[in-house]
Amino acid sequence: VGKDVDSIIRDLIEVAVKQERETAMRRCQTRAEDAAEDRILDVLLPGSASDNATRQGFRKKLREGQLDDKDIELDLAAPKPSLEVLTPFGGNAPGMEDMAEQLKGLFGQMGAGQKKTRKLKIAEAFKLLVEEEAAKLVNEEEIRASALANAQEMGIVFIDEIDKVASRQESSGAEVSRQGVQRDLLPLVEGTTVSTKYGLVKTDHILFIASGAFHLAKPSDLIPELQGRLPIRVELDSLSVADFEAILTSTHASLVKQYQALLATEGVTLDLQPDAIRRLAQIAFEVNERTENIGARRLATVMERLLDDISFDAPRRSGETLAIDAAAVDAKLGALAANEDLSRFIL
Secondary structure, eight states: OGGGGHHHHHHHHHHHHHHHHHHHHHHTHHHHHHHHHHHHHHHHSTTOOTTOHHHHHHHHHHHHTTTTTSEEEEEEEOOOOOOOOOOGGGGTSTTHHHHHHHHHHHHHTTTTTOEEEEEEEHHHHHHHHHHHHHHHHSOHHHHHHHHHHHHHHHOEEEEOOGGGGSOOTTOOTTHHHHHHHHHHHHHHHHOOEEEETTEEEEOTTOEEEEOOOOSSSOGGGSOHHHHHHOOOOOOOOOOOHHHHHHHHHHSTTOHHHHHHHHHHTTTOEEEEOHHHHHHHHHHHHHHHHHSOOOTTHHHHHHHHHHHHHHHHHGGGGTTOEEEEOHHHHHHHHHHHHHOSOOGGGOO
């Protein structure tokens, strides 16, 4: 509560600076790699001319990876010390957070420019040298200015679980605290200026998106001022069977892929047939309809129940391929899905 909401904008500008720095370093990646190669060759072939045939031969071997396992000693920039500054009242007192940032910057610069001799493989040394050379080529002032502009003009803040701070009619104990959080958020959403270590950030053009389940409260339970600053409301439909099926098959780290990778560590190959995935999606949908609708979280419980015996016996079934079809899913989960008492599925 209080100045803590300003940390939302501070986190946003940190992300913007990180993205801008990564973009700038990618632009000068080729120049950084050439400089890193020269530094390695200077150690391997001290005093050799840049156009020397031997040097060019070593450069070719370096680029082909033939020298990756060789050891080399290099002077690399010493890592910056990690420092945490403890402030009174948890940093909530006026000016304390800004003072802490200034102290971190002051002590962090004390070791700047120091070198440390390290012995490591050429492959690892090359990566560190590329990062070090790229950091020399980028302009930190330009990065900060561009990051500030991007955060102010294209920043997006997503506030999840907004319903948890909505005032509910039947409860009264924490109403003051809930309304206090809403009133702290109000200036950010309306438009204010937040002080960060990179400069002042105006929130006038930052897009704020809030979401919540609102199963115990209603959007109208938010204070009127905050409702007025979030004028566009969208109600999402519940997940359908097709949605559950897509979550199991199309997502980057789906539960199916996770269980396949987990069982593969024991030498077991898991083959979930398309009809089995369809049946799992149907069961998850039915359980959500009959009990509390917890969305895609239901899939984790259903999958765990389907594969708990297989996971337990996996060390003794190494080398086997387990094919699971819709009939196997019904045999394991059919009776539970048909039973009205589905307490074991409740997370």
